[in-house]
Amino acid sequence: MRLGMGLVGPGFIAAHHLDAVRRLGDVEVVGIAGSSFESAKKRARELNAGQAYASYRELLADPAVHVVHNTTPNHLHREVSLASLRAGKHVISDKPLAATMQEARELYEAARDANLAHVVTFNYRGYPLVQQARAMIAKGEIGKSVFVHGCYLQDWLTDERAYTWRLDPKLGGASSALGDIGSHWCDLAEHVTGARIVAVLADLHTVVPVREAPDASAKAFAGAAATAGKPRRITSEDLASVLLRFGNGARGCVTVGQVLPGHKNDLRLEVNGREGSVAWRQEQPNELWIGHHAKANTTLTRDPALLDPSARSYAHLPAGHPEAWADAFRNVISDAYAWVRQGAAPEAKPVALPTFADGYRNSLLVDAMLKSHAAGGVWQSIDDPFEPTRTTRKRG
Ligand SMILES: NC(=O)c1ccc[n+]([C@@H]2O[C@H](COP(=O)([O-])OP(=O)(O)OC[C@H]3O[C@@H](n4cnc5c(N)ncnc54)[C@H](O)[C@@H]3O)[C@@H](O)[C@H]2O)c1
Numbered sequence: 001m002r003l004g005m006g007l008v009g010p011g012f013i014a015a016h017h018l019d020a021v022r023r024l025g026d027v028e029v030v031g032i033a034g035s036s037f038e039s040a041k042k043r044a045r046e047l048n049a050g051q052a053y054a055s056y057r058e059l060l061a062d063p064a065v066h067v068v069h070n071t072t073p074n075h076l077h078r079e080v081s082l083a084s085l086r087a088g089k090h091v092i093s094d095k096p097l098a099a100t101m102q103e104a105r106e107l108y109e110a111a112r113d114a115n116l117a118h119v120v121t122f123n124y125r126g127y128p129l130v131q132q133a134r135a136m137i138a139k140g141e142i143g144k145s146v147f148v149h150g151c152y153l154q155d156w157l158t159d160e161r162a163y164t165w166r167l168d169p170k171l172g173g174a175s176s177a178l179g180d181i182g183s184h185w186c187d188l189a190e191h192v193t194g195a196r197i198v199a200v201l202a203d204l205h206t207v208v209p210v211r212e213a214p215d216a217s218a219k220a221f222a223g224a225a226a227t228a229g230k231p232r233r234i235t236s237e238d239l240a241s242v243l244l245r246f247g248n249g250a251r252g253c254v255t256v257g258q259v260l261p262g263h264k265n266d267l268r269l270e271v272n273g274r275e276g277s278v279a280w281r282q283e284q285p286n287e288l289w290i291g292h293h294a295k296a297n298t299t300l301t302r303d304p305a306l307l308d309p310s311a312r313s314y315a316h317l318p319a320g321h322p323e324a325w326a327d328a329f330r331n332v333i334s335d336a337y338a339w340v341r342q343g344a345a346p347e348a349k350p351v352a353l354p355t356f357a358d359g360y361r362n363s364l365l366v367d368a369m370l371k372s373h374a375a376g377g378v379w380q381s382i383d384d385p386f387e388p389t390r391t392t393r394k395r396g
Contacts, residue, residue, distance in 0.1 A: 003340060004030040006065035008056040008080050009072030010043035013094055017069045018047055019326060020333035027337060033059040056080055060087040067092060067117070067340060074179070075171045078103040085110050090117035090340050092333070096183050096366070097359025099173035104363035111356040117344040119336040120359035122187040124267065125352050126331030128302055128323065129288040131311035133271070133278045134192045143275030148189050148244065148252035150270055152181040153263035157238055163213035167234050176236035178204070178366050181267075182256040186365050187358060188269055189254070195246040199381045202369035204237035207259045242369055286322050310351075357386060
């Protein structure tokens with residue numbers, strides 16, 4: 001059966017959802033809904049994205065749409081995803097799952113009870129060498145993990161004239177940098193290690209407390225606005241350092257910032273075990289550093305022939321042909337549609353696919369970081385409201 005997809009929120013990331021879906025080859029782009037009928041028509045033309053709907057409710061009423069991609073700003077995630085589930089549509093939501101932890105729980109519970117696929121695009125899971133690192137750790141190749149550390153650093157908000165809806169707590173949520181990109185790092189750290197973060201101690205900071213904001217929110221990564229607008233006071237963090245404790249006893253730390261000149265999409269994750277280490281950098285995604293104590297370190301370059309079977313199906317080109325962000329994104333979308341085609345049965349979920357359960361869990365982490373900082377920088381524990389995904393299918 002040919003599946004139909006509809007997209008709500010046709011901005012920056014939407015184009016990449018559409019690209020990923022088109023590359024699957026067996027999904028029809030039915031149409032899109034935007035903030036107005038006019039904007040939907042304009043974007044449908046620009047993105048060659050089927051028909052324009054007057055509102056997301058009109059899109060949900062179309063029986064040709066089986067899967068809804070929710071790429072709206074964070075404050076609309078709850079409303080659009082919940083309405084989609086109630087309309088019987090599978091949902092692929094971009095991250096964070098919702099603007100607050102309470103909303104994320106509501107969405108997780110609705111999805112759990114709906115017998116529909118529910119996916120959050122923590123797309124960094126889709127890299128082959130991320131899956132390789134996960135497989136190596138799961139097989140004990142680096143021994144017991146003791147230290148998990150890294151960063152997610154960007155610079156697109158460095159200029160005080162740069163502004164985005166992410167900085168407005170009413171639109172982006174109480175957290176800015178942590179919710180926006182720290183969420184990706186935490187998901188990746190937990191996914192790769194297979195361990196849960198159980199406590200955090202966070203120090204948050206707003207490096208740029210006043211921005212000359214234009215009336216319209218800048219597109220992500222668009223840099224400074226050409227014309228400065230009125231001064232806006234910024235209350236959410238653009239820089240954060242967080243100490244971490246994992247359920248398996250490992251310690252960790254992560255730094256996150258969006259005002260750090262020179263860093264574009266600098267996500268790094270390193271896991272040190274008792275018998276070895278692995279490190280991966282998003283900006284050099286075709287290399288996995290493998291560290292040793294008593295023999296030479298090595299670098300594994302992405303080569304399907306050398307990858308663990310569980311990681312191999314995430315690599316599509318022979319060795320030496322670089323694969324990158326869009327390919328990893330497509331892998332996650334491919335897993336999502338594979339799950340839809342399996343009737344979204346829990347036991348059919350591809351093991352690497354992030355769900356609303358992961359999105360809810362992730363929101364608990366960001367919430368705990370905000371609480372830790374607000375309390376003056378104290379350890380804040382995170383209760384796990386559910387078992388780790390129990391019913392999973394191996395892929396590849
Ligand atoms: N996975 C990733 O790596 C990644 C990267 C960027 C953004 N994101 C996430 O994607 C989401 C969108 O981010 P973006 O950078 O594309 O933002 P954006 O501002 O570029 O796009 C948001 C779109 O939603 C539309 N919109 C606003 N109100 C609407 C409504 N009522 N109905 C329908 N559409 C409406 C806007 O007009 C705009 O087209 C955010 O949640 C963000 O966190 C994820």
